[in-house]
Amino acid sequence: MPIPLSVLDLAPIAEGETAGDSFRHSVDLARVAERSGYTRVWYAEHHNMSRIASSATSVLIAHVAAHTSTIRLGAGGVMLPNHSPLTIAEQFGTLETLHPGRIDLGLGRAPGGDRAVFAALRRTPESSDRFPQDVLELQGYLGDESRVHGVEATPGKGSQVPLYILGSSLFGAQLAAQLGLPYAFASHFAPAALTEAVAAYRDGFQPSAQLDSPHVILGANVFAAESTALAQEQFAASRRSRVRMMLKRGPSIPEYSDADIDAFLTTPQGAQLADMMRITAVGTGEKVRAWLNDFAAQHGADEVITAHGALEADARVASVALAGTAA
Numbered sequence: 519m520p521i522p523l524s525v526l527d528l529a530p531i532a533e534g535e536t537a538g539d540s541f542r543h544s545v546d547l548a549r550v551a552e553r554s555g556y557t558r559v560w561y562a563e564h565h566n567m568s569r570i571a572s573s574a575t576s577v578l579i580a581h582v583a584a585h586t587s588t589i590r591l592g593a594g595g596v597m598l599p600n601h602s603p604l605t606i607a608e609q610f611g612t613l614e615t616l617h618p619g620r621i622d623l624g625l626g627r628a629p630g631g632d633r634a635v636f637a638a639l640r641r642t643p644e645s646s647d648r649f650p651q652d653v654l655e656l657q658g659y660l661g662d663e664s665r666v667h668g669v670e671a672t673p674g675k676g677s678q679v680p681l682y683i684l685g686s687s688l689f690g691a692q693l694a695a696q697l698g699l700p701y702a703f704a705s706h707f708a709p710a711a712l713t714e715a716v717a718a719y720r721d722g723f724q725p726s727a728q729l730d731s732p733h734v735i736l737g738a739n740v741f742a743a744e745s746t747a748l749a750q751e752q753f754a755a756s757r758r759s760r761v762r763m764m765l766k767r768g769p770s771i772p773e774y775s776d777a778d779i780d781a782f783l784t785t786p787q788g789a790q791l792a793d794m795m796r797i798t799a800v801g802t803g804e805k806v807r808a809w810l811n812d813f814a815a816q817h818g819a820d821e822v823i824t825a826h827g828a829l830e831a832d833a834r835v836a837s838v839a840l841a842g843t844a845a
Contacts, residue, residue, distance in 0.1 A: 522557045523824055525559045525838060526560050527547055545585045547835050548589060555843035556843025559591055562595065563597045563626075564631075576742045590621070596624065600629070611679065629643060660681075661678065665685075683827070700729060702735035702737070703734070703736050705736050734819050734821070736819040737816065738813060740837055806840070
């Protein structure tokens, strides 16, 4: 049996385009994912990033849900330290009420920005320390009994929106295991602790009302195209773009050519950045699907969430279609 596949969409804003263009592309991508056999599409919360439009995840989910019919949609994830659990319960309770049986809620404890972003959100970095307690509080609001006396989420109460813990370290793995929740590991950009985190999650898993046995979702970058050569070109361009973005941080940084980036990737520092994308499938749809199945089997994944990284929106949509289980 092929591994179930899902999609992670950051709603990227291409050069010369607007956030509105990005949202139209996200609808196109979700519709193709729905037709191509994917389980779900998730949107990730980011702030103060000029090229990522998925900051207001619940609003984007509502928009895409109104333009699709069956595919599950959710956050992958909401950065819970940035919000009160009650607010998120009300938002996702509303989504579940509008689109029953189609809404997921993935939760991360990363800040999603620097101290300036925290200040603008009226939060502090210490908010991350409350993540386990906030997950339980949120779970109560979405369940049948609130953990906060006299406070209930409306909509939200009794909606049973499924929660997922996101992470790239042992902390998230251990928390997901302790709470009996599905665990999604960010191997598409932080693969270092992959094997150890999955083992910790499976070894420590405690069954819960939501989940009887462990459920592991692993992230993988995907570049699927009509030919392997074209997919390799898309991967090289995307990797250069990512490295260029990282190198540009800071004042008075010069423009780097493709040749400069390729030369940098041969250095030890460049190799470290390149390693962030080592969990990547590149090739035709058939080759990509075979790679994803092998990857899942090697690491004991129950599902793979794919981040299609081509720089052009049409190429990302094509990649989703070519890699899909219904292809």
